[in-house]
Amino acid sequence: MRIVTFIGSLKSASHATLQRWWFTPNYECVRLSDDRLAMELVGQGVQLQSDDKVIGPGGKLLNPAAAGQTNPASTLFTTAFTKKYPEIAAASPVYAQLRNMIDLAVLGAFLRKSGWYNRLDREFDLLLGAKALPIESLPTPRKAPCAVNSLWKGSRLFTPAGGGVSLMPTRALSPDSLLKDDTGKLTAEHGKQSAAVPTDRWWWD
Numbered sequence: 001m002r003i004v005t006f007i008g009s010l011k012s013a014s015h016a017t018l019q020r021w022w023f024t025p026n027y028e029c030v031r032l033s034d035d036r037l038a039m040e041l042v043g044q045g046v047q048l049q050s051d052d053k054v055i056g057p058g059g060k061l062l063n064p065a066a067a068g069q070t071n072p073a074s075t076l077f078t079t080a081f082t083k084k085y086p087e088i089a090a091a092s093p094v095y096a097q098l099r100n101m102i103d104l105a106v107l108g109a110f111l112r113k114s115g116w117y118n119r120l121d122r123e124f125d126l127l128l129g130a131k132a133l134p135i136e137s138l139p140t141p142r143k144a145p146c147a148v149n150s151l152w153k154g155s156r157l158f159t160p161a162g163g164g165v166s167l168m169p170t171r172a173l174s175p176d177s178l179l180k181d182d183t184g185k186l187t188a189e190h191g192k193q194s195a196a197v198p199t200d201r202w203w204w205d
Contacts, residue, residue, distance in 0.1 A: 001087050004080035006160060009073035010153055019074060020051045022164035025102045027172045030110065031179040031186055038190035039110055042179065044085050045099050048078040049166075102167065109169035 006019070026047045031040040052071045081088070089096040111117055126132050150159045171177060181187055 006077040009076040019160040027177045033187040048081045050074040105169040
């Protein structure tokens with residue numbers, strides 16, 4: 001698998017910069033039926049974001065985006081990484097786990113906002129208890145090592161910083177982000193699944 005990298009795309013630089021990348025959900029990932037009884041998560045769910053800071057005179061940090069300037073190398077890198085995310089997740093499971101975590105967070109936000117936790121009138125002891133489904137617990141880290149990256153491009157110093165996740169799952173449920181079930185396919189699928197699920201179960205395979 002080949003991917004466009006930031007360093008490989010960096011042709012030249014007129015300023016020393018601080019480059020930051022982090023993950024966010026693709027918030028246009030929820031499709032709802034008209035009756036809001038069926039929900040579908042669509043797309044890959046994760047995208048890579050970037051932020052540039054230029055080191056100005058005296059070490060002052062400036063924001064090029066405020067002046068309408070962008071970093072083409074960073075844009076190429078984040079676009080390529082987002083596009084290749086399914087392949088990256090297949091090669092490195094941690095990225096697949098991140099995608100699953102985001103999907104669960106968005107689903108949980110939908111259930112809570114729609115009031116389904118109260119409307120279902122069911123106890124989820126199987127999921128909330130640790131006896132039937134024990135999970136591994138580890139001590140909470142109190143310190144984390146600091147990792148610093150730097151590179152010179154000509155006479156300019158770059159300090160790219162990668163890592164971090166910004167997650168606000170309720171944004172996926174805002175009117176501007178929600179996708180409609182225009183074809184009615186989601187509603188029809190919900191009808192078929194509902195008819196096949198026994199009344200004493202809250203899940204289906």
